Amino acid sequence: MADTSGLTAQSRRDLLSMMILIRTYEEAILREYHADKSPGFDIGAGLVPGEMHLSAGQEPVAAGIGAHLREGDALTATHRPHHVAIAHGVDLRRMTAEIFGREDGLGRGRGGHMHLFDPDRHFSCSGIIAEGLPPALGQAFALRRAGTDGVAVAVTGEGAANQGAFHESLNLAALWKLPVVFVVEDNDWGISVPRSASTSVPSNAARAAAYGIPGVRVEDNAVEAVHAAVGAAVARARAGEGPSLIEVHTLRLWGHFEGDAQGYRPDLEGAPGRDPIPTYVAALVADGVLTEADVALIRTGAAERVEDAIAFAKASPVPSPDDALKYVFTEGIPA
């Protein structure tokens, strides 16, 4: 990867650091998730129960988006939310506490890993396919109405791009010229269904034409290309020119959820070789942006932050069963 990015060395280091932080996080969650589910995998057991959708391999998307967002910008994510949450600056400790179902969690343990809400970062996610897109429109609407140049980014999977909400959201955002950037993570799979069995066109970028907005596809899971594409789309949105659609061809390194044996998956063999992190490390080292020793330092720093978050989560109190009905409505809850 020659440095044709036009990025500063610092920006490139930041992109790599973010990718490493995310991977470190997902590896730690993987470890904690499986730590206490045996003998025999029991999905409901352990400190981190329930479905777990991890994002290893998709870090370039998150890092490329996160680099462009600032205070006040909004982001909506999917059932696979950790990478974009981290890149958007969601509090790592409280996010982790939520994944552990604790009182200090973002949702006081009520939400869980698919339902992370951080109003400080205007971050949310949804477990329902494509249904995170419409609320992003509303955040963009509110940002514009408040007179800011804030943007909302809506992330979704390539499988989700065949859901009705995708179409409605793109049309409405285009029609009202809302400052939204739609990012489709094409990891080739919607659970066990390959893209070829779900999507009638090779590139979702082609679907931008259906709304009269720019559409680009980034191949090869290349973080700098994502960075460039998102940068252009965010600038366009901030300038009041309306939404854009970006599809990134990325890689699901692990199962759809933890416990997924992936028997359906012929492409797994070559997958490790396509891991975007070693590739990017090699490129940056080759370009003299950093040394292997720098990378090791980044990894150590990431591990420290992640383990701190996990320790915080584990130390946080478990919610009291007596409070199970609290928070259905706002009554009695200070604003």
Next chain:
Amino acid sequence: MADTSGLTAQSRRDLLSMMILIRTYEEAILREYHADKSPGFDIGAGLVPGEMHLSAGQEPVAAGIGAHLREGDALTATHRPHHVAIAHGVDLRRMTAEIFGREDGLGRGRGGHMHLFDPDRHFSCSGIIAEGLPPALGQAFALRRAGTDGVAVAVTGEGAANQGAFHESLNLAALWKLPVVFVVEDNDWGISVPRSASTSVPSNAARAAAYGIPGVRVEDNAVEAVHAAVGAAVARARAGEGPSLIEVHTLRLWGHFEGDAQGYRPDLEGAPGRDPIPTYVAALVADGVLTEADVALIRTGAAERVEDAIAFAKASPVPSPDDALKYVFTEGIPA
């Protein structure tokens, strides 16, 4: 309109006859609908109560489709279904009896004007926007599975093309190469909302690219152009090459529903001049395909058929209140 159609004189006469039959029908329903709703319009009063969506001005779409369909082909329509039902050969008497809420109606008075089901013609409609599209896919699926070259046509409005079901249906039909023809009737309005306030692109034909299928837009409400476009799409579908999307720029001559004062509508003034029937009559007379006297004969014939259907409907028994719960489930109902 010079005869560049390549159509036989008979085909052109048939197209006109169908358009006249439809208009005659809608005028008769208009008359019956308003006959007993005064003083003061009461939507629930009279022999034909409820919402009434008439299709005057949109006859070219129906006639152009109907000319290509044969025994066994399926058609799904919308809340504005009469024109396509007639063009598809739905029994006029039983359809009218349904609109009058009678026992001899297509649905024994249970359905009403938005819910016409004629299994003989594989015809159905739905009052919910765009939700008539998915069942058309299933009919196409069944036709293909039965080894026929039958097709299913799914008609919908331009407003409906912004509904999620539109997107999902086009993608799935394209993906499975189903023999479906999607026809969008662009009459410029979704109730009071102009196309410009609902649709982010000037032509829905552009949306075909989002599914890798052919898309065409027919301008000017021209019946022969509709005929040509549908012909190509139907042939493609019969040949196993998959779905197509056609948008026709047509004209809603009357209100969205009866009782609609259309105060929102600046384009009404020129509307009568754009009525497709006089235009086509003039063209065919100019081309020597028929004389004014022939047209008068066609009109008389149409009036006879329509008045016969209305008389049939009025003579049909009103359903007995005792049978209101019949037909929820199939028990006791012979197959």
Next chain:
Amino acid sequence: MSITIENTDTLPVEPEPGRRKLSTAKAVSEAIAQQMQQDENVFVMGEDVGSYGGIFSATTGLLDEFGPDRVLDTPISETAFIGLGIGAAVEGLRPVVELMFVDFFGVCMDQIYNHMAKIHYESGGNVRVPMVLMAATGGGYSDGAQHSQSLWGTFAHLPGMKVVVPSNPYDAKGLMTAAIRSDDPVVYLFHKGVMGLGWMKKNPRSIGAVPTEAYEVPIGKARVAREGTDVTIVTLSLSVHHSLDVAEKLAEEGISVEVIDLRSLVPLDRDAILESVRKTGRLVVVDEDYQSFGVTGEVIASVVEREPGVLTHVSRVAVPDVPLPYARELEYAVLPTPARIEAAVREAVAK
């Protein structure tokens, strides 16, 4: 500029001589307009809410007063625009979103029940969704199975949203005011037949006295629409009118019917129901929604789970689990008509 008139909880809403009367539709749009005047975060969105003024006139006049930035016509994309409302509410705006007919919930229910209703809980109370979703309900004018449903039972069953169902202009204004001011998502369901529309048969009670100033009718409080001692009718929306008509008629024969107008389904005023049946011992629940697994069952269960012996008679007058038929003769056979209500009350007192 706001008053809360509490005494309407137990008194019939009767126009006082000389007081201004409004249709329910006008009362709704006035409530919205006043809240839009007071709070610039309030805005209105939906199909045909602008120049058309709402198919059932709930937003008439708002476009003229507040302009297209605050009164927005949408494409026919309910999932997108309801979701837009949710995102806007999360950011502190106060959207009033119209779903034209409640029957259309099936194309957008995920945004409603999995998002609008759950975000506050899932976020542990950290994110609020102060949004009103309003929709027209009900039949009786031959609009067929897809445009005549009540469906409030479906919304009330799913947690996280308040559900209000006004029956008259006074409550309509007060409940809309309360709904817009609420920090919780509120589903506001108005029956077309209570709106007082010029083009639909209407009960005289759909036009009534409405104070000029803003006021709230508290969400979660039923109203004793008529006091009585022999039978309690618990009902809501248009059926309140029918029940009052029946009560008036039977009063002449010395049958004393108490009519409870629920006004809210969530929260449900279980105390008010129990209080009434303690007095009468006989309960007739009247509902235009489908009978089974809905409002009628809940009302009855609410009573007997608290006081199993209190009821000597209970019956239901609802739509008997059938799609709403088109033909008038069939539709009126399944709707909770005054005739059916009257028969049920007579049967109740005969025992």
Next chain:
Amino acid sequence: MSITIENTDTLPVEPEPGRRKLSTAKAVSEAIAQQMQQDENVFVMGEDVGSYGGIFSATTGLLDEFGPDRVLDTPISETAFIGLGIGAAVEGLRPVVELMFVDFFGVCMDQIYNHMAKIHYESGGNVRVPMVLMAATGGGYSDGAQHSQSLWGTFAHLPGMKVVVPSNPYDAKGLMTAAIRSDDPVVYLFHKGVMGLGWMKKNPRSIGAVPTEAYEVPIGKARVAREGTDVTIVTLSLSVHHSLDVAEKLAEEGISVEVIDLRSLVPLDRDAILESVRKTGRLVVVDEDYQSFGVTGEVIASVVEREPGVLTHVSRVAVPDVPLPYARELEYAVLPTPARIEAAVREAVAK
């Protein structure tokens, strides 16, 4: 090739010695396979139903046996493919369509309740929709508010579809067989916790004896899962297992609990419920769906509207109108756990 075993209506489903045992998941897929063998019009469609075999293993093995023309993986487009199923059914095919989690109904409910359920009625019986829509329900494994719901009350409330809810392998096979053969649309809801999945905590009853041949369990018939005289528990799905566990435990103390497994919600076997409470006089309704405006209210109302005096005690154990919380401690505080059921039964007999 088909038998109907009627006597299971009133007998517990117990494996006879030496008989073949299956998990509920395997029983479901066997039923589908047998109907596919017998009728080439039957086909299966849904997300991940093919090579994955269904996320909850309801379609495992079918792709291998019947190939991709009859077992079709779909895009994540529930409205399109459920609608496709409806159109196919209208043309005489017999689709079995999987909606992966019932919680996703919000993106496709219009096809389900306004089309699948209403076409037969609207067509005056002229068009049939012989289709099975199956979906996974239920919580208990921390899947959060959007993946843990039961929601059967919502489907049962809306007319035109039958709704069945098996609790064990025997019923699962027989109800699926009946559902596929039915000319009506049937919603088939299986709780993940009764499927006998290897990767989820399971009750031993989720694996049981299942005849090899095809047979039907009649839709609309409840089953007396355990006979008793002191209290009636009316329940369904996974809660049947919990209720039987509680009944077994309390039997040791001399408390005799009758457990009714509804198996079908539409039609609801009101006679079976009434028959049981006539004997016991005490009713505890246990349901994993939300409490209000749902199954529990309907069961109670069904009894008292027929015999107001028959119940001396009635209570409900359901999810108390709150989104399902993620944290285990919270989720188990709102689920109808054996502990809550036991407490309710003890309270019932204490009176």
